[in-house]
Amino acid sequence: MRLFLHQLRADQLVFWRNRESAIFVYLFPVLLFLLLGTVYGGTYEGRPVVDYLVASLIAYGVANTAFGGLAIMLVVRRELGILKRIRSTPLPAATYVAAALASIVVVFLLQTATILLLGKLVYDAAWPDDWLSVALAVGVGAAAFCALGLAAAALIRSSEGAAAVVNVIILPMTFLSGGFGPTRDFPDFLQRIADVLPLTYFVELIVGIFVHGEALWAKPGTIAVLVLWGLIGAAIAVRRFRWEPRLG
Amino acid sequence: MTAIRVRDLRKRYGQVEALRGISFEIEEGEVFGLLGPNGAGKTTTVEILEGYRRRDGGSVDVLGHDPQRAERAFRERIGVVLQHSEMWPNLTVAETLRVFAGYYRRSRDVGETIALVGLGHKRDDRIKTLSGGQKRRLDLALALVGDPELVFLDEPTTGFDPQARRAAWEMVRGLRSLGKTILLTTHYLDEAQQLADRLAVLRDGEIVTIGTPGELVDASGPTEIRYRLDGELTLLRTDEPTRALHELTGRALTEGRELRDLEVRRASLEDVYLELLREEEAPE
Structure with a gap:
C-alpha cells in the first residue's frame, strides 16, 4: 500500500507536469463541454439540453481519458524504456499497473466533477437525483475503458502513432455512440456498428441517469455489455501486454 | 564470496543460438568485463542475470538468487543501467531519484547520489534539458539510489565523446572503491582494459577467453x-x-x-x- 501510494503520487506528478497530457487528456472534454453548452441550449424532447451535454461529455471523457489517455501514457513509457527500467526495481509489476490505472481514474473523476460543476454553475443544470447510480456508472465505465486502454496499449506498436491510433478510435466511436448528439436519424448500417461499440452502452447508461432520472440497475443488459467489453480488454492486455520497447 | 556464478548458460531466439553454454564466476567487489562485438551475446547474458529474460539451459546464481524468479529481495540488491532507457522528460533529476528511492526499503540519500554522479548542478533541472552524457549519469544514479551490492552496466559509454568516456570511467572506479561488484559489457577494448579486473571475450555466444587483461596478453605467445x-x-x-x-x-x-x-x-x-x-x- 505504501508503494502503491508512492507510485500514484509519482504518476500524478508526471501527469500534471506534462502540459500536453494535462490539456489534451484532462481539459479537452471540459472545453468541449463549455463550447457545446454555449452553442446549444433549450430543451430536447422536453428535457434540458444541458443534461444531455453533461452526460455526453462524461461519456466522451471516459473514452478520451480512461481509454485514450491511459493507452498513450503506457505506450510512451514503454517505448522510452521506463517500464522496462522500473521492472528491475523492487516495485511489483501489479502495484505499478494498479497505480497507473488509479492515476488516470483520478484524472477522469476530476474531469467528471469539473463538468458537473460547470454544468451547475454556468448552465444551471440540475444535480442528478441519484448520486449512487452516478458514482457506480462512472466507476463501471472507468473500469471497462481502462481495461480497453490497457489492451490498446498492448496492441499499439509505437509512441509516434499512439495518439493518432487512439483518436481514430475515439472520435468516430463517440460520434457513432451518440456522445456528440442523438443517433436516431443515422443510416441503419451506422446504427448497427454503434450497436457493438462499448461507448454506446455507456452513453445509454449515463444519459438514462442524467436525463431520465433512471437508476443504474434499470438497465442490467447495458451494464453486462460494458462488463463484457472490459473483460475482453483485460484478456487482451493480459495476453499481449509487454514491458519492453519494440526496438527494431 | 562469489557474487555471480554462471554454468553452461544457454539461450536461443528461434533458430539463433544466442548463448551456447557459457560459464564464468564473478567475485564480490570485482569489476568484471564482458567484451565482444555487437551481437556476441553480451546483452542477452546481462539481461538473463538481471532477471529480464529466461534462460533455456544451464544454471545461474546471482547473490544467492535465481534471477528469473524475479524476487523482490533480489531486486532490492541489484542496480541496473540498461543500454537504452529514458526517464519522464518533465520531472527534475531530484524528483526522479526520489521516485526511484521510494521503491527500495533501504536507499541512499538522494542529494548525495546526485553528487556522486556529478549532476549536482543539474538536480532541479528537468530531464529533457540534459545532454546525452548527463542522461547516462542519471541512469547510473538511478541504479545506485537503492544502494545495491551488484551493479550491471550495459555498454555504459556507447556514443560518448572521449572526455565523457573518461568521466564515466572515473565514476566506475569510484563505484569499485565503494566495494560494489560490477558487471559491465562493452565493445571497446580500451574500456575493458581500463576498468575490468577480469574480462571474458564473448564471440558468437561463446566465451573464447577469460582472465585478467595481463593474462590474456601473456597467453598470446x-x-x-x-x-x-x-x-x-x-x-x-x-x-x-x-x-x-x-x-x-x-x-x-x-x-x-x-x-x-x-x-x-x-x-x-x-x-x-x-x-x-x-x-x-x-x-x-
Missing part, C-alpha cells in the same frame, strides 16, 4: 624482435626475449654494426582481441 640489417628487415619471434636480444645486440656490437629500426614488441591486448575475433571470420 612469443615476443617479436624486428630490426634491419644491411637494409634487410628481419623478424625474430622468441619466448626468451632477454637472451635473444642480448645475443643479437652483442653480436652487432662486436661486429661494429648498427641494428636499424630495432624494435621489441609484445602483443598488445588489442592484437590479442583482434586475433580472437579474426578466428570468427575464418571458415570452419
Whole structure:
C-alpha cells in the first residue's frame, strides 16, 4: 500500500507536469463541454439540453481519458524504456499497473466533477437525483475503458502513432455512440456498428441517469455489455501486454 | 564470496543460438568485463542475470538468487543501467531519484547520489534539458539510489565523446572503491582494459577467453624482435626475449654494426582481441 501510494503520487506528478497530457487528456472534454453548452441550449424532447451535454461529455471523457489517455501514457513509457527500467526495481509489476490505472481514474473523476460543476454553475443544470447510480456508472465505465486502454496499449506498436491510433478510435466511436448528439436519424448500417461499440452502452447508461432520472440497475443488459467489453480488454492486455520497447 | 556464478548458460531466439553454454564466476567487489562485438551475446547474458529474460539451459546464481524468479529481495540488491532507457522528460533529476528511492526499503540519500554522479548542478533541472552524457549519469544514479551490492552496466559509454568516456570511467572506479561488484559489457577494448579486473571475450555466444587483461596478453605467445640489417628487415619471434636480444645486440656490437629500426614488441591486448575475433571470420 505504501508503494502503491508512492507510485500514484509519482504518476500524478508526471501527469500534471506534462502540459500536453494535462490539456489534451484532462481539459479537452471540459472545453468541449463549455463550447457545446454555449452553442446549444433549450430543451430536447422536453428535457434540458444541458443534461444531455453533461452526460455526453462524461461519456466522451471516459473514452478520451480512461481509454485514450491511459493507452498513450503506457505506450510512451514503454517505448522510452521506463517500464522496462522500473521492472528491475523492487516495485511489483501489479502495484505499478494498479497505480497507473488509479492515476488516470483520478484524472477522469476530476474531469467528471469539473463538468458537473460547470454544468451547475454556468448552465444551471440540475444535480442528478441519484448520486449512487452516478458514482457506480462512472466507476463501471472507468473500469471497462481502462481495461480497453490497457489492451490498446498492448496492441499499439509505437509512441509516434499512439495518439493518432487512439483518436481514430475515439472520435468516430463517440460520434457513432451518440456522445456528440442523438443517433436516431443515422443510416441503419451506422446504427448497427454503434450497436457493438462499448461507448454506446455507456452513453445509454449515463444519459438514462442524467436525463431520465433512471437508476443504474434499470438497465442490467447495458451494464453486462460494458462488463463484457472490459473483460475482453483485460484478456487482451493480459495476453499481449509487454514491458519492453519494440526496438527494431 | 562469489557474487555471480554462471554454468553452461544457454539461450536461443528461434533458430539463433544466442548463448551456447557459457560459464564464468564473478567475485564480490570485482569489476568484471564482458567484451565482444555487437551481437556476441553480451546483452542477452546481462539481461538473463538481471532477471529480464529466461534462460533455456544451464544454471545461474546471482547473490544467492535465481534471477528469473524475479524476487523482490533480489531486486532490492541489484542496480541496473540498461543500454537504452529514458526517464519522464518533465520531472527534475531530484524528483526522479526520489521516485526511484521510494521503491527500495533501504536507499541512499538522494542529494548525495546526485553528487556522486556529478549532476549536482543539474538536480532541479528537468530531464529533457540534459545532454546525452548527463542522461547516462542519471541512469547510473538511478541504479545506485537503492544502494545495491551488484551493479550491471550495459555498454555504459556507447556514443560518448572521449572526455565523457573518461568521466564515466572515473565514476566506475569510484563505484569499485565503494566495494560494489560490477558487471559491465562493452565493445571497446580500451574500456575493458581500463576498468575490468577480469574480462571474458564473448564471440558468437561463446566465451573464447577469460582472465585478467595481463593474462590474456601473456597467453598470446612469443615476443617479436624486428630490426634491419644491411637494409634487410628481419623478424625474430622468441619466448626468451632477454637472451635473444642480448645475443643479437652483442653480436652487432662486436661486429661494429648498427641494428636499424630495432624494435621489441609484445602483443598488445588489442592484437590479442583482434586475433580472437579474426578466428570468427575464418571458415570452419
